[in-house]
Amino acid sequence: MAHPAKKHTPDIERLEARISADKKSILKNAADLSGRTLTDFVINSAYEAAVRVIQEYQQVHLSVRDREIFISTLLNAPTPSDKLVKAVKKYKKDVISK
Secondary structure: OOOOOOOOOOOOOOOOOOOOHHHHHHHHHHHHHOOOOHHHHHHHHHHHHHHHHHHHHHHHHHHHHHHHHHHHHHHOOOOOOHHHHHHHHHHHHHHHOO
16 A cells, blocks of 8 residues: 655755754753744744844844945035025024024
8 A cells, every 4th residue: 555645845844953962951941841842942943043143134234334325425415406405595594593
């Protein structure tokens, strides 16, 4: 009798790791305390750590990029448009002069 073929879900992949018995024991204990399976605990913990690392990297990377754009804009400021010049004159007349 033929065994039914295992369904392979394309969006699920396998991840294997070898760890010491001590580390596995600690992970298993934490998983038990949180009411999760060892696999679920390890995968979710690793995922959360990965997301944090990526977010921290993007914040630093974008901050440096944003700073460079800001400084470049200050040093190479475009000429104000006629609308902006009129708005400044109106502001000075209506607000500052009072």
